[in-house]
Amino acid sequence: MPVGTAGSVKAVPQDIVESLGAQIILGNTYHLYLRPGHEAIRRMGGLHRFISWPGAMLTDSGGFQVYSLTRLRKVSDEGVQFRSHLDGSSHVFTPEHSMDVQIALGADIAMAFDECTEYPADRDRARESLRLTMAWAQRSLAHFRAHKNEVVWLDELNGRTQRLFGIVQGGVYADLRRESAQRLVEMDFDGYAIGGLSVGEPRHLTLEMIAEVLPQLPADKPRYVMGVGYPDEIEQYARLGVDMMDCVLPTRAARHGLLFTSEGRMNIKNRKYAEDQAPPDPACDCMVCRRYSRAYLRHLIQCGEPLAGTLNSIHNLAYYLEIMRRVRESLETAQ
Amino acid sequence: MPVGTAGSVKAVPQDIVESLGAQIILGNTYHLYLRPGHEAIRRMGGLHRFISWPGAMLTDSGGFQVYSLTRLRKVSDEGVQFRSHLDGSSHVFTPEHSMDVQIALGADIAMAFDECTEYPADRDRARESLRLTMAWAQRSLAHFRAHKNEVVWLDELNGRTQRLFGIVQGGVYADLRRESAQRLVEMDFDGYAIGGLSVGEPRHLTLEMIAEVLPQLPADKPRYVMGVGYPDEIEQYARLGVDMMDCVLPTRAARHGLLFTSEGRMNIKNRKYAEDQAPPDPACDCMVCRRYSRAYLRHLIQCGEPLAGTLNSIHNLAYYLEIMRRVRESLETAQ
Numbered sequence: 001m002p003v004g005t006a007g008s009v010k011a012v013p014q015d016i017v018e019s020l021g022a023q024i025i026l027g028n029t030y031h032l033y034l035r036p037g038h039e040a041i042r043r044m045g046g047l048h049r050f051i052s053w054p055g056a057m058l059t060d061s062g063g064f065q066v067y068s069l070t071r072l073r074k075v076s077d078e079g080v081q082f083r084s085h086l087d088g089s090s091h092v093f094t095p096e097h098s099m100d101v102q103i104a105l106g107a108d109i110a111m112a113f114d115e116c117t118e119y120p121a122d123r124d125r126a127r128e129s130l131r132l133t134m135a136w137a138q139r140s141l142a143h144f145r146a147h148k149n150e151v152v153w154l155d156e157l158n159g160r161t162q163r164l165f166g167i168v169q170g171g172v173y174a175d176l177r178r179e180s181a182q183r184l185v186e187m188d189f190d191g192y193a194i195g196g197l198s199v200g201e202p203r204h205l206t207l208e209m210i211a212e213v214l215p216q217l218p219a220d221k222p223r224y225v226m227g228v229g230y231p232d233e234i235e236q237y238a239r240l241g242v243d244m245m246d247c248v249l250p251t252r253a254a255r256h257g258l259l260f261t262s263e264g265r266m267n268i269k270n271r272k273y274a275e276d277q278a279p280p281d282p283a284c285d286c287m288v289c290r291r292y293s294r295a296y297l298r299h300l301i302q303c304g305e306p307l308a309g310t311l312n313s314i315h316n317l318a319y320y321l322e323i324m325r326r327v328r329e330s331l332e333t334a335q
Numbered sequence: 336m337p338v339g340t341a342g343s344v345k346a347v348p349q350d351i352v353e354s355l356g357a358q359i360i361l362g363n364t365y366h367l368y369l370r371p372g373h374e375a376i377r378r379m380g381g382l383h384r385f386i387s388w389p390g391a392m393l394t395d396s397g398g399f400q401v402y403s404l405t406r407l408r409k410v411s412d413e414g415v416q417f418r419s420h421l422d423g424s425s426h427v428f429t430p431e432h433s434m435d436v437q438i439a440l441g442a443d444i445a446m447a448f449d450e451c452t453e454y455p456a457d458r459d460r461a462r463e464s465l466r467l468t469m470a471w472a473q474r475s476l477a478h479f480r481a482h483k484n485e486v487v488w489l490d491e492l493n494g495r496t497q498r499l500f501g502i503v504q505g506g507v508y509a510d511l512r513r514e515s516a517q518r519l520v521e522m523d524f525d526g527y528a529i530g531g532l533s534v535g536e537p538r539h540l541t542l543e544m545i546a547e548v549l550p551q552l553p554a555d556k557p558r559y560v561m562g563v564g565y566p567d568e569i570e571q572y573a574r575l576g577v578d579m580m581d582c583v584l585p586t587r588a589a590r591h592g593l594l595f596t597s598e599g600r601m602n603i604k605n606r607k608y609a610e611d612q613a614p615p616d617p618a619c620d621c622m623v624c625r626r627y628s629r630a631y632l633r634h635l636i637q638c639g640e641p642l643a644g645t646l647n648s649i650h651n652l653a654y655y656l657e658i659m660r661r662v663r664e665s666l667e668t669a670q
Contacts, residue, residue: 006634006638006640007631007634007635007638007640008635008638008640008642010640010641010642011641011642011645012642013642013645013646014626015622015626031638035634035637035638036609036630036634036637040609040610040630043610044610044612044628044630045612050628050630050631050634051631052626052627052628052631255641274371274375275375275378275379277379277380287350291349291350291387292387293379293385293387295371295375295379295385296342296385296386296387299341299342299370299371299385300342300343302370302371303341303342303343303366303370305341305342305343305345306345306346306590306641306644306645307343307345307346307347307348309641310346310348310641310645311348
């Protein structure tokens with residue numbers, strides 16, 4: 001899922017995101033709550049209509065962004081008090097409030113409010129954090145079930161409404177992860193995410209946690225690993241059975257000149273590309289690789305041209321989506 | 336002509352500039368000379384190939400940008416010594432050097448090297464500046480004629496090569512303007528531009544100068560007013576007989592949130608658009624007005640999203656190009 005932080009997959013127009021074959025994009029509850037505000041989005045018919053995206057959407061719970069505001073937040077059993085990174089104003093997110101905001105935004109998939117356990121976290125800390133996440137999952141689900149029919153587009157879709165996913169936590173402790181998954185499955189969510197990974201832990205632990213958790217989750221419901229990853233990671237996890245992933249990496253790296261290609265990572269700012277007229281990735285058929293040279297992309301980023309972010313992002317998204325297309329195809333063939 | 340300063344119509348991918356119906360775009364010699372350098376562009380096959388723009392292109396002479404470096408330049412009969420706005424390095428542009436650079440870039444149309452007379456300039460200053468521009472026009476033409484067959488794509492087009500336009504100066508003095516035009520016509524350029532306008536003079540003087548000069552220029556060669564203007568100006572000048580205009584206004588204003596619409600200028604940052612779900616211009620059929628609301632465009636610019644510049648620029652360019660399409664159509668009908 002390309003990440004559309006504040007209602008825009010950064011620097012890429014919606015029609016291009018569509019043409020790349022993206023079926024679902026992510027919106028960040030924290031950012032949209034601050035600007036333009038979830039009530040404004042509700043009044044305008046929900047997030048799909050507001051940003052003019054007819055495909056599927058998922059909103060996170062706001063928990064991860066709040067977790068990133070390390071020095072601006074205070075966690076209690078009730079929820080999280082935090083200060084806006086924009087103006088320092090004070091806000092509280094509880095599981096119930098996160099659900100209200102996400103119902104107002106009206107994405108197809110909402111996420112339970114969780115605490116993302118930091119890395120490293122010792123076993124006691126990971127267990128305490130998990131206790132909070134499990135209690136919040138239960139509260140998220142209860143509030144969501146009571147209010148999910150309030151989504152603004154309910155009538156347009158003959159009563160079909162949003163779905164809620166639970167989030168597995170547990171740090172890097174396999175038994176805590178398994179316990180977390182089992183308890184969430186008992187609560188019966190519409191899908192399950194594995195959170196708290198890719199937060200600094202070594203990659204073999206990321207893989208180990210995913211491999212531990214996946215068998216605990218029902219295969220007939222979506223299984224989503226949050227916030228990953230590099231191209232080889234997303235392929236590896238998809239082949240393990242992961243159905244959904246999101247990451248800002250393809251777009252964020254693109255804006256800094258890092259391209260993912262069939263020949264590996266390419267820092268397009270490198271002087272050696274100054275007169276290189278080859279396409280960024282000769283094996284790629286995207287609209288950028290069909291039209292522009294490495295030399296031109298290098299020139300754009302050297303000059304600070306806004307087109308640099310756009311073209312680099314389009315290529316990286318095309319590269320990621322093509323990986324997933326190939327994986328899907330090979331899994332279908334294998335069946 | 337949309338302006339593609341450093342080889343990019345800022346924030347808009349080439350395929351979209353094409354789809355808007357732009358037949359020709361402008362590149363700035365000063366910027367391209369500094370980055371990536373005209374020799375690099377020549378080695379890569381010229382500017383069209385470098386930026387992947389198959390349509391027509393025009394390069395300015397570098398004179399106007401150098402003129403803008405008020406405190407960094409020194410003018411003599413020989414040419415202009417200036418310091419780069421990027422790194423303070425020292426450079427000299429002469430008419431001959433400007434031609435060499437423009438031949439290396441290889442746009443379809445090159446411009447004679449001129450001195451843009453500032454406003455206000457008294458009559459003596461305007462006459463002295465005109466003397467320089469006329470001498471430089473002669474030297475530009477002589478050097479261009481001697482070297483125009485050195486353009487890198489000459490063989491691909493069966494010996495067709497670039498064209499050179501002269502530039503009328505003369506400040507706001509009608510007789511100097513007429514004299515300038517007549518002397519340039521005697522030199523026999525491929526087309527003629529009226530420069531040194533839209534540099535701070537009141538608009539009635541801009542119009543007066545254009546109206547004075549146009550009858551002096553052959554109607555069967557392109558007549559180009561440089562650096563204008565607002566939507567009503569370009570329509571007015573086109574109806575007077577002006578064939579070509581360029582301006583950064585539609586794209587620069589767009590990046591600051593100023594949209595041109597059939598209902599007038601719209602500052603999309605205005606709070607009153609926060610929940611306005613109408614298209615930016617209900618009378619416009621561009622890809623932005625067909626898909627996005629005022630509220631969404633306002634949100635993007637409020638959040639500093641790079642997509643704001645892209646979408647606003649696309650609309651403004653579509654609006655400008657549609658004006659010119661309508662003018663052309665009504666002139667054809669009138670004939």
